Amino acid sequence: MGDIRQSLLPRDVLSAAKELLYHLDIYICNLLQSGRQPPQVDSKTLELVEEFIFHSPNDRNTPARRMSALQELQLLEIMCSCFQEQSRDTVRQLMFSALFNLQGNQADESRMSLLGKLVSMAVAVGRVPILECAATWLQRTHRVYCVRLAQVLVDDYCGMVPGSVSTLQNIHSASPRFCCQFITAVTMLYDLSSEDLTPPLELLQMIVSWIQDDPRLVLITFLNTPLSGSQPITSLDVTPLGGLVRWCIKAPLTYRRDKKPPLTNGSSDSVVEAGPLFSALHLSVLQVFMLLPTILNEKGLYGRLTLLQMESLAALTSDLSRLLDQADKHTHKSSADTHTSSQLALDRLAQALQVAMASGALLCSREDLRAICSRLPHNNLLQLVLSGPVMYYNNIHTPPLAFSPHAAHLPITTHPAHPTHPTHPTHSALPTHPAQTTITSHSSSHNQYPGQSFMTGMSFPFRPSH
Template identity: 30%
Template sequence: MSVSGSELKSALRKTEFPFCAREALSRVAMLLHFVPEQLTQNTGRPPSIKHLDLAMDLMAEFIFCEVERRGGKRKKLTCIQELQLLEVLCDYFSFRGVNNDSTCNTVFMSLFPPTNMERCRFLAKLVSMAISTKNTPVLSATGIWMQQLGCTSKVSMELVRGLVKDYFVLVPKAVSVLQDLPQLAPHFTANFLTAVADMYGSEDKKNVTNPPPNALLEIITRWIAENPTLCAAALNAAPMVVTSVGAHSTPVTPFVGLFKWCILAPVLGWEEDSTHQYWRLQLALLESTLEQPCEGAVSARHLGQMLITPLLSASCHSRNRKCQQLALDRLAQAIQVLMAQNAIVGNTQELLSQLELLPENRLLSLVIKKHKVITIV
């Protein structure tokens, strides 16, 4: 940069918020600019430590207003200032775009590090605004952020929990805004699905597995039925390199988590309040798996942990046999389609052995027999 860090800070201190935030954001992008070594490769020279440190200082003082001139803590932004900052960020990413721009992704990751929970809570507001204004660049950047940190990481789950609260709990009628989200930002939507499937498919601190809200269940079913490639979007996406945050996480698809909803619904009593909805979701997931290449979409170990282990628990044997058999039928359907599409990676023989521990089910027995013969030959 042509001016020193102290000169830049001095100039920004003479500018009122939110204009200082807008200027600081541009300066941060310059400091974090990713210099490619080869135009045909997604590798390059990262910014210097000096530039990184200055960028972090600018974000803390002039964008999020977390510290004052001498480093002391400031009061939180007012509601008006928060709204102004949301507009600044939305405008910046809309203008720059995110696709094929590693600098934008680096800026986004640096703005919202997983160690700063206050900023991550602010991110939930930014994403909520991006959804309501159909800001694709912000949603695409958030999808990369989630994949980088892990869709089921603490910060990703906190983000998704806030979105579910905004769109499905506090204002359920707002769900109509989400209908075209898969077309606007498929990568973000797929990672949202992975996180939300884990959120409602796991036991809470009281050992209770709560069902998803009906509005959420309905919109997810519609998304997948109308967009068969959605669940594999994380596999097909190629996020830009982020230089200062860490290595990419392995893409995870929502297949297993959503199949788990459908499979456990009968034995957990979820279907009593959602007639046929889990059946529709199961059908959409099966068709989605069949209609696209999804090789390596799920791991055998993950399948065992998420689908088989819960069915072996005592709670799943407490309900009537009809519910149990329906759950096992759905499990057999899922395993058959995933195996047929080569979607399962890992030790499939061990997975089949785990399936044999489940209660007797005709369809499941046929699936086990078929694939054991195939793998032995």
């Protein structure tokens, strides 16, 4: 494509960009037809993209070209049409990569700016091919830039125009892959360490409704990711489960501190508060964990693959310890409220650990758990989880595969079935904890979040926050 540069130079900035997109489409189609493996766009073509679409000067003597706001909008519409009309997904993915894969140069800022606007427009007008390409981009790109893209969408749909969050909510049905990656990026964007890093209630309510409607949504990237090869440590986690667990556990302390106003949803009769939302989210996350044993067994990975990393859990317990210390310093203001919030956070941590271990999402020894929880204050349920009998699979014959962007993955091989272990004597029943109840549905005070079936016979102390 190097010979077309001279034909693009005399054109106006929009016409040149449009013409280059047309030639890029043809170039990639021919590249795939040639059978070259792997198909890779050459550096000369990438330089043309940077010069005529992102306006990075080809040399110091060439003046920088800039688009007006109207021309940029027209370019975005042209891109939307280009991806929509191209029927071959492979061509779309290569074209998206040629445009928006970061190269580590000065054009990257322009790439990120145009990418945010393109994906935001794709959400608004329902351009599924662009959302699917963006989902792949999120899976392959450094998490810092993934978080930046998520921030653009949150700003556009949860802050700029009141009521526009309903438009963003449609990506659940339009592109579940993008929706899953968006949730993962959002949980990294908001770590609840400050008011600015606390998710807006509109966003929180949307995520809760997504997971309640389809609990498997947060597992889509995991289910569609090959279990061989390696994923960079800098990429997003393969599921948002770790981030969602962090939200639920820290929320009783952080939202109480920030005193977020209720969400009205445009109606004085429909008021949603943070407490019930996080209670509903916590229950939904536990239900997602309970889907994992069947999925992991089908893949032959039960007991071999960990979706919750000990490093992230250690960081979470460290943050929780700090928040609890801060809460203790303010006990003179509201002693009962502080104690309730602290115990709720610890209860949720215990529940998450128990269910994650029972479902095979967390593979570790009880000694490891006691080590990372050693700085936390006493909590009855947490003490039971750390010392009492916990049902979880511990395959001593095969080392766990840390399936997250934190380790290289080896090809999965089929292992012979292990002999059945002898049945152990039945333990005597433990005394019932005062707060212990069986989770089968949401609290009656949270009727706006319909109950979902849960694992029968497993009891967890579940205390909704008010």
